[in-house]
Amino acid sequence: METSRRPGGRSARVRDAVRQATLAELAEHGFRGLTVENVAARAGVHKTTVYRRWGSAEGLISDALELAGGEPWPIPDTGGVEGDLRGVVQLVRSGFADPELGPVSSAFVAAAVQSPEAARALHDFFAARHDQSAEVVRRAIARGELPGGVDAREVIRVAVAPVYYRLFVAHEPVSEQDADRAADAALAAARAGVL
Amino acid sequence: METSRRPGGRSARVRDAVRQATLAELAEHGFRGLTVENVAARAGVHKTTVYRRWGSAEGLISDALELAGGEPWPIPDTGGVEGDLRGVVQLVRSGFADPELGPVSSAFVAAAVQSPEAARALHDFFAARHDQSAEVVRRAIARGELPGGVDAREVIRVAVAPVYYRLFVAHEPVSEQDADRAADAALAAARAGVL
Structure with a gap:
């Protein structure tokens, strides 16, 4: 040995x-x-x-x-909150559409609905992801594009949720347009002071 | 026999x-x-x-x-779109929190991420649910609360998605306040002309 x-x-x-x-x-x-x-x-x-x-x-x-969860994630930086938030949601969409990455990511989601241990690990993974992605919202607040009281992590949740909902709950396809619309909806809600 | x-x-x-x-x-x-x-x-x-x-x-x-999917669903009718949409999302939240109904509903979601046959059945179930629930948006359009071009089913998807996302993807708790906020976010997006 x-x-x-x-x-x-x-x-x-x-x-x-x-x-x-x-x-x-x-x-x-x-x-x-x-x-x-x-x-x-x-x-x-x-x-x-x-x-x-x-x-x-x-x-x-x-x-x-x-x-x-420890791997760096390419946070978009387009100079404006609309492009950044769309970028975040498109990263989620394209990740699941990727022929290599998609099946692994889907397997993580599937594992977590079956195993409490995997669910705890996925919870921690998403907590880290929300915090990383929320940078695009924090930047928008700093630039004065969004009001200061906005919950940055909640904007991320609301932006990405429709993509996951289509993929793993309603089992519907997700187009690029669907992903952009989800990002735009979260942004409209943040601008309206709801998030 | x-x-x-x-x-x-x-x-x-x-x-x-x-x-x-x-x-x-x-x-x-x-x-x-x-x-x-x-x-x-x-x-x-x-x-x-x-x-x-x-x-x-x-x-x-x-x-x-x-x-x-064939069972009738108690579509809220509060007289206003805000209360109706919150009612739809609260029905989803309380259904999963119910000690009898919740585990069965969760098992359907879990089955569908593992079995293509169950995924097709869940797809059809949600198509029916979206169509039923969209009635609250169609009523709001008829009352002039929302613009005529709004995609009623998409408003429902965006409203309920954060609840499912917390439960089955990020594995986070869902409070009544979280559910109301998700409904309000979808409504703000619909009012802004995004959905």
Whole structure:
């Protein structure tokens, strides 16, 4: 058995390999098809190691979400709140439409409606996303485009909600126009002092 | 074996018993715990009958959703669009908060993110719901509270989306105030000519 001079380094490599394997398995088989055995085989890690450290498919999902939540997100900066807010919503729409990213993101949502552990991880992921994206609203307030009392995170929630609602609740397609309209609706509500 | 003088009546009774058993099993165990065997046992119907007619847990879900979609929904009529739209969104919020109805409704959403057959059934269910609820917007247009070009179904989607987004995507609680604000935001957007 290899003994590393930097056990943290080896441990981090195992964790990264398992996370990458989890994402690949989710992309191919979704949450329903995610098993510790398949992830271990794909990562080249013994399955007892995966069971000991991640426990279950839910644990694998939670860890992968923690990784995703820490990744930087390209916050739009178009110089105006309308373009910025549309940019945020289009990022959500195009992410789910992406042939590689879409199935993984959808699997996260599916996992969270089935597993309380995954739901907690997704909650934390979205809390971070709301806070990051709210920067476009905070900038708009600073520029005087929106009143100072606006709840920046709530504007983000209301802007992106119709995209998720169509995809995961009503199971309707989402066009670019639908995404722009959702952003414009949130902006109109913020301007009207409702959010 | 009983021979009914009205075979349609017997068939309808079996269908109703299976649907009620499906709803009860969903309430207790969610979609993940829904099996043809348990539904058949609960309904007092032989499991081969259930397999032949409904095929699978997905088929049971789809049939139960068809029943739910046909049920009348108490469309609010407060005399004004603000109260009506808030009423629609509060119905959604309180439905999911209801200890009996909530788990079943949540199981439908969970089933649809896992099963294309359930997703089609939920799509049809929401199409019917949007059309029914849009009555409050059509009335507002008739009363001159909203401009004639407003997309009544889109106002409903935007109004209810934040409730579903909190419950099933971001996994955040939904207060009565959150629900009212979502309704008010959709109304402000409709008044601004965005929807």
